[in-house]
Amino acid sequence: MSISPFHLAIPVYDLAAARTFYGDIFGCAEGRSSDHWVDFDFFGHQLVIHEHPKTQSQEAAHTNAVDGHDVPVPHFGVVLEWDVWEALADRLKARNTQFVIEPYIRFQGQVGEQATMFLFDPCGNALEFKAFKDIGQLFAK
The missing domain is CATH 3.10.180.10 (2,3-Dihydroxybiphenyl 1,2-Dioxygenase, domain 1)
Known part of the structure; x- marks a missing residue:
């Protein structure tokens, strides 16, 4: 089965903590980044964490x-x-x-x-x- 990589951009209210989590805990390689977002190779897919105020679903799932x-x-x-x-x-x-x-x-x-x-x-x-x-x-x- 051949699958194309997905692209997913998610909100994070603490960019540094999220960067450490995806980079260190999961060992995801970092791609491009800026002061407000970071690309990761998430098991062959493109995950982008974007700095954003806390959302309602992040507050209480x-x-x-x-x-x-x-x-x-x-x-x-x-x-x-x-x-x-x-x-x-x-x-x-x-x-x-x-x-x-x-x-x-x-x-x-x-x-x-x-x-x-x-x-x-x-x-x-x-x-x-x-x-x-x-x-x-x-x-x-």
Whole structure:
């Protein structure tokens, strides 16, 4: 499956903290930047953090119930290969990351079974990282 990289620009109210988070915690390579924004290579995609006043969703996240967990909305993230997801989960745990939803297997034994984890960046943007042992299950009903 060939996928084009996405471009996502998100608001951050603390540019320095967000820059450290995406650069150091995730190890994302930094691209172009200015005093008000920074480009990152986010698992092969272009993530841009833009300095912006705190938004309502950063102040207090809304949630929807999914598989017995309160999933923050809005959120974004990446579908990773299973071993890459496991390595990222281990890396985040080793750094004592506070998860919104700890790494676990969602829909276990059902269509769409997947590994998932949720966390917030320092500016309250919710992220989800997931993986499928069978990528063909990505859009399965």
